[in-house]
Amino acid sequence: MSSPDSGQPVSFVSKTDMVVALIREMIITGELPEGKQLRQRDLAARFQVSQTPVREAMRRLESEGLLVGDAHRGFTVVEAELGPTEENFLIRAVLESLGASMAAPKINQEAIATLERLNEEMRQLAEDDPRYAELNREFHFVIYEHAHSPLLLSLMRLLWHSLRGGPKVARTRQESVAQHAKIIDALRAGNADAASTATYQHIMHVSHLDRP
Amino acid sequence: MSSPDSGQPVSFVSKTDMVVALIREMIITGELPEGKQLRQRDLAARFQVSQTPVREAMRRLESEGLLVGDAHRGFTVVEAELGPTEENFLIRAVLESLGASMAAPKINQEAIATLERLNEEMRQLAEDDPRYAELNREFHFVIYEHAHSPLLLSLMRLLWHSLRGGPKVARTRQESVAQHAKIIDALRAGNADAASTATYQHIMHVSHLDRP
DNA sequence: AATTGAAATATGGTATACCAGAACTGTCGA
DNA sequence: TCGACAGTTCTGGTATACCATATTTCAATT
Numbered sequence: 001m002s003s004p005d006s007g008q009p010v011s012f013v014s015k016t017d018m019v020v021a022l023i024r025e026m027i028i029t030g031e032l033p034e035g036k037q038l039r040q041r042d043l044a045a046r047f048q049v050s051q052t053p054v055r056e057a058m059r060r061l062e063s064e065g066l067l068v069g070d071a072h073r074g075f076t077v078v079e080a081e082l083g084p085t086e087e088n089f090l091i092r093a094v095l096e097s098l099g100a101s102m103a104a105p106k107i108n109q110e111a112i113a114t115l116e117r118l119n120e121e122m123r124q125l126a127e128d129d130p131r132y133a134e135l136n137r138e139f140h141f142v143i144y145e146h147a148h149s150p151l152l153l154s155l156m157r158l159l160w161h162s163l164r165g166g167p168k169v170a171r172t173r174q175e176s177v178a179q180h181a182k183i184i185d186a187l188r189a190g191n192a193d194a195a196s197t198a199t200y201q202h203i204m205h206v207s208h209l210d211r212p
Numbered sequence: 213m214s215s216p217d218s219g220q221p222v223s224f225v226s227k228t229d230m231v232v233a234l235i236r237e238m239i240i241t242g243e244l245p246e247g248k249q250l251r252q253r254d255l256a257a258r259f260q261v262s263q264t265p266v267r268e269a270m271r272r273l274e275s276e277g278l279l280v281g282d283a284h285r286g287f288t289v290v291e292a293e294l295g296p297t298e299e300n301f302l303i304r305a306v307l308e309s310l311g312a313s314m315a316a317p318k319i320n321q322e323a324i325a326t327l328e329r330l331n332e333e334m335r336q337l338a339e340d341d342p343r344y345a346e347l348n349r350e351f352h353f354v355i356y357e358h359a360h361s362p363l364l365l366s367l368m369r370l371l372w373h374s375l376r377g378g379p380k381v382a383r384t385r386q387e388s389v390a391q392h393a394k395i396i397d398a399l400r401a402g403n404a405d406a407a408s409t410a411t412y413q414h415i416m417h418v419s420h421l422d423r424p
Numbered sequence: 425a426a427t428t429g430a431a432a433t434a435t436g437g438t439a440t441a442c443c444a445g446a447a448c449t450g451t452c453g454a
Numbered sequence: 455t456c457g458a459c460a461g462t463t464c465t466g467g468t469a470t471a472c473c474a475t476a477t478t479t480c481a482a483t484t
Contacts, residue, residue, distance in 0.1 A: 050469045056271045063275035065370045087361045149299045150277040262439045
């Protein structure tokens with residue numbers, strides 16, 4: 001193969017990782033609806049890779065709970081809409097506050113800076129800007145990643161997948177930004193307890209306002 | 213291939229699944245020490261399969277947090293006792309206590325009776341009976357199911373899949389049974405708080421005794 | 425006409441061959 | 455004698471060819 005390698009950065013881009021990220025994104029954005037049968041050959045052709053990275057990517061996504069596959073029957077996107085949102089927010093609050101407390105003693109200055117940048121971007125967005133959801137997701141996942149627990153990350157991905165499109169949170173963004181700042185402060189101080197509490201209140205506050 | 217196929221069971225034994233199970237077992241039993249470099253070709257030769265299933269198996273185990281791999285530098289066994297295990301129990305404790313509190317106001321008499329029967333069976337098992345793990349799993353899942361949250365159930369399946377029973381918790385079974393009884397009492401009383409607390413202590417207690 | 429079975433096709437599973445990158449070793453120079 | 459550089463070799467990553475199985479469709483028989 002002699003692909004042009006259009007702008008490949010320094011290193012470490014495994015095609016499997018790339019495909020994992022792409023499929024995950026397609027599931028999250030809804031481009032791949034629930035129950036969609038995934039054809040290895042189609043995906044391989046679409047991504048310009050062979051079937052092998054696609055297969056490994058599917059295995060990973062299966063372990064993450066986003067896909068489910070039977071032998072010789074292929075992989076399908078798992079059904080996302082699960083249960084009443086009220087309880088889903090409770091689950092999210094509990095898990096995220098744990099993630100924050102786990103991340104607090106481990107997070108570094110660079111990540112803190114990233115969080116502040118993301119929060120600042122969110123602050124400057126218009127209330128109805130659709131990019132808010134993506135920034136918000138990124139903000140929270142930066143925290144989870146610094147909890148250094150692959151299991152927690154998998155759970156979070158599954159969780160956010162099922163909340164997909166859901167959290168309405170239309171008019172409380174400025175308040176969310178303020179709460180994000182509180183979380184950042186607690187993380188910077190390495191205060192696991194405060195980070196946990198702030199995160200819990202952040203999410204449950206949103207979920208309460210979420211109710212009609 | 214024209215292998216003798218000694219004993220082909222009824223169905224669906226994917227070689228990848230087989231290799232996943234074998235490697236996991238080797239890690240758990242300590243046959244593969246922490247930090248051990250895994251060579252794909254060696255494993256493929258040992259298991260009489262090609263490299264492809266071995267690679268996919270490693271991807272899955274990486275997602276489960278048992279292995280960690282860098283590009284072109286191979287996979288290594290993660291430090292099991294220190295690593296994510298401790299945190300995985302924390303995650304489980306947090307999620308299960310939430311599940312218990314959600315189930316407390318909803319659970320019915322029939323489920324309570326089922327829980328008592330399961331706990332009684334566990335009490336009567338010998339300490340080293342391998343059926344304990346299965347009963348224990350069933351016990352806990354009966355509770356989650358009565359939380360009536362499909363999302364929680366999905367997360368729990370992913371969680372238990374990663375923990376996969378665990379070789380640990382060998383000698384504290386009778387104590388676990390007693391704690392199960394406490395959980396049952398709280399559920400019967402519809403006391404969400406007590407159920408949550410009892411569950412949390414149950415799981416963390418196990419995880420602490422787990423340490424060498 | 426309906427139902428069942430057999431053949432064909434499509435799809436996932438597996439093996440193997442090949443490529444790229446990293447580690448190791450040996451030699452040459454300071 | 456020590457260090458650095460280059461060549462070799464080992465190992466993981468990728469592609470492709472092939473096999474086994476599941477699904478589907480069409481036809482024949484009841």
